[in-house]
Amino acid sequence: VMKACLCPTDHDGAAEDCEVPDLSDTEDDDDEEQWQWMDENADVAVTCLFCDRLMNSVAVTLQHCQANHGVSIPDLVKRHRLGDYGYIKMINYIRSVVNSLKHILDGACPWENDDYMKPVLPDDPLLQIDLEELCGPEVMVVGKSDGEQLTDLLVRSQQAEERALRSEEALAMAMQDLHKLKLLAQDLVLNADTTRVSSAAGPIAELREDEDEAYFSSYGHYSIHEEMLKDKVRTESYRDFIYLNQDVFKDKVVLDVGCGTGILSMFAARAGARKVIGVDQSEIVYQAMDIVRLNNLEDTITLIKGRIEEVNLPVDKVDIIISEWMGYFLLFESMLDSVIYSRDMYLAEGGSVYPDRCNISLAAVGDAQKHQDRIAFWDDVYGFKMTCMKKAVVPEAVVEVLKPETLISEPSVIQTIDCNTARLSDLEFTADFSLKITQSTQCTAIVGYFDISFDGGCGNKVVFSTGPRCTKTHWKQTVFLLEEPVAVQSGQDLPGRVTVRKNRKDPRSLLVTFDLAERKLTYSLQ
Ligand SMILES: C[S@@+](CC[C@H](N)C(=O)[O-])C[C@H]1O[C@@H](n2cnc3c(N)ncnc32)[C@H](O)[C@@H]1O
Ligand SMILES: *[C@@H]1O[C@H](CO)[C@@H](O)[C@H](O)[C@H]1NC(C)=O
Numbered sequence: 001v002m003k004a005c006l007c008p009t010d011h012d013g014a015a016e017d018c019e020v021p022d023l024s025d026t027e028d029d030d031d032e033e034q035w036q037w038m039d040e041n042a043d044v045a046v047t048c049l050f051c052d053r054l055m056n057s058v059a060v061t062l063q064h065c066q067a068n069h070g071v072s073i074p075d076l077v078k079r080h081r082l083g084d085y086g087y088i089k090m091i092n093y094i095r096s097v098v099n100s101l102k103h104i105l106d107g108a109c110p111w112e113n114d115d116y117m118k119p120v121l122p123d124d125p126l127l128q129i130d131l132e133e134l135c136g137p138e139v140m141v142v143g144k145s146d147g148e149q150l151t152d153l154l155v156r157s158q159q160a161e162e163r164a165l166r167s168e169e170a171l172a173m174a175m176q177d178l179h180k181l182k183l184l185a186q187d188l189v190l191n192a193d194t195t196r197v198s199s200a201a202g203p204i205a206e207l208r209e210d211e212d213e214a215y216f217s218s219y220g221h222y223s224i225h226e227e228m229l230k231d232k233v234r235t236e237s238y239r240d241f242i243y244l245n246q247d248v249f250k251d252k253v254v255l256d257v258g259c260g261t262g263i264l265s266m267f268a269a270r271a272g273a274r275k276v277i278g279v280d281q282s283e284i285v286y287q288a289m290d291i292v293r294l295n296n297l298e299d300t301i302t303l304i305k306g307r308i309e310e311v312n313l314p315v316d317k318v319d320i321i322i323s324e325w326m327g328y329f330l331l332f333e334s335m336l337d338s339v340i341y342s343r344d345m346y347l348a349e350g351g352s353v354y355p356d357r358c359n360i361s362l363a364a365v366g367d368a369q370k371h372q373d374r375i376a377f378w379d380d381v382y383g384f385k386m387t388c389m390k391k392a393v394v395p396e397a398v399v400e401v402l403k404p405e406t407l408i409s410e411p412s413v414i415q416t417i418d419c420n421t422a423r424l425s426d427l428e429f430t431a432d433f434s435l436k437i438t439q440s441t442q443c444t445a446i447v448g449y450f451d452i453s454f455d456g457g458c459g460n461k462v463v464f465s466t467g468p469r470c471t472k473t474h475w476k477q478t479v480f481l482l483e484e485p486v487a488v489q490s491g492q493d494l495p496g497r498v499t500v501r502k503n504r505k506d507p508r509s510l511l512v513t514f515d516l517a518e519r520k521l522t523y524s525l526q
Contacts, residue, residue, distance in 0.1 A: 203507035204337035219282035244460035257323035262288035317348035330450035357453040364409035371444040402468040409435035442485035
């Protein structure tokens with residue numbers, strides 16, 4: 001059987017280095033053989049027929065077309081009894097139609113040709129409406145009288161009808177596929193419209209109480225506070241910073257945003273603060289009230305239950321804001337939004353937020369064992385294929401402690417945040433990075449973590465890291481698995497681009513997108 005060739009200039013299929021799957025002859029083949037053949041084509045960049053996604057094999061692309069766009073190319077080949085040329089023409093046809101659909105959405109008008117005067121549906125009601133009624137008068141700026149226009153229209157539609165009749169058969173065939181593409185275009189338009197428009201206060205400040213209830217109840221139970229308090233790297237960094245810089249806290253008014261059990265408020269009170277106000281919306285604040293009394297600090301510390309965005313503080317301004325707001329991969333939970341809100345609302349001129357400096361870093365990971373365990377696992381589960389599960393497993397970032405010996409690059413800082421100056425827009429960003437590879441092996445994942453420093457305006461700085469080479473913390477690390485490992489050489493720079501943004505549907509969770517080695521992968525963190 002002749003192998004079709006995708007090279008547009010080669011019409012006799014003679015090129016040696018260029019093959020497509022032998023789709024015309026597959027009716028009796030078993031599917032496995034077909035996919036296996038295609039897997040040999042790994043490491044090419046294939047653009048999806050219907051979206052911008054790049055994949056690294058024909059097999060993955062065809063599966064994606066079926067799973068994500070509901071179009072089975074092998075079925076189409078069978079249904080239309082396509083030979084090699086037919087297949088090539090169909091692929092190029094779909095690509096060109098999808099391109100023009102994208103152009104239309106971008107403002108192009110590829111329907112200038114009079115052929116489009118011929119109705120596609122007989123008596124299409126959509127063609128019998130009054131445009132002026134639909135869009136208002138401004139679209140009807142035309143030079144000819146209605147009568148003239150009508151004659152023009154009739155003549156043109158007659159000519160068009162003749163031309164179109166000749167290609168009716170082709171049209172009918174295209175119709176079915178077009179229908180699917182139309183649905184697709186609708187999808188594109190609808191999806192383009194779903195971003196929440198958020199005001200200056202930001203999506204967290206605007207969450208309704210019921211929308212945010214799950215978040216605050218997760219802090220209501222003692223266990224999460226036990227975990228945080230027992231994280232010595234975390235809690236001792238706050239304690240050391242506050243106790244080592246008593247001069248900074250002496251006689252100051254301090255706001256503790258999200259006080260939890262009140263631990264930071266009590267550190268500040270012990271360090272000589274004149275007044276400490278702790279605010280928390282979670283039920284844990286009732287425990288904090290007892291804790292403060294147990295330690296005879298109720299004259300210094302005032303606790304308020306409520307969202308910082310909604311409560312009335314007993315003071316207009318504070319000198320210092322302390323808060324432990326950091327989430328997985330730093331920004332998960334989006335609690336920094338509330339700290340920025342508090343700063344802009346309550347911090348006095350010359351006041352400070354602690355901690356203040358934060359870095360988010362990435363590094364490359366080579367852990368074939370782990371990769372096997374989490375990805376290849378699904379190829380054979382008790383003798384069954386569960387390969388489709390990979391599509392669910394890969395896009396979820398994993399919070400776990402990484403073995404430092406699996407690091408195969410130097411780290412690279414992708415974002416620096418200074419809590420004294422950061423704006424909400426800094427918390428969603430795109431950054432180019434380059435990972436200096438230190439080992440020739442397969443890169444199986446990217447790891448993310450953050451470093452924190454208590455820095456500005458104090459004599460004794462304190463720094464801690466949640467990186468894989470440091471004492472582990474309850475934040476662990478955040479691991480982004482690559483479905484297909486990337487071969488890397490020691491000394492090489494592995495370039496990439498990362499985008500971190502809030503999930504519009506749930507602004508407390510994050511979406512992290514990587515462009516890396518021709519792959520584009522979006523991970524959610526929840
Ligand atoms: C990570 S915990 C830290 C608790 C305590 N400061 C500590 O260091 O142990 C964050 C706390 O902030 C509270 N919180 C988060 N956002 C808040 C907001 N907008 N208003 C009030 N409390 C908030 C949560 O309920 C939670 O108890
Ligand atoms: C953040 O990264 C910068 C540049 O690499 C470095 O100078 C700074 O010390 C880092 N800060 C923290 C808190 O690790």
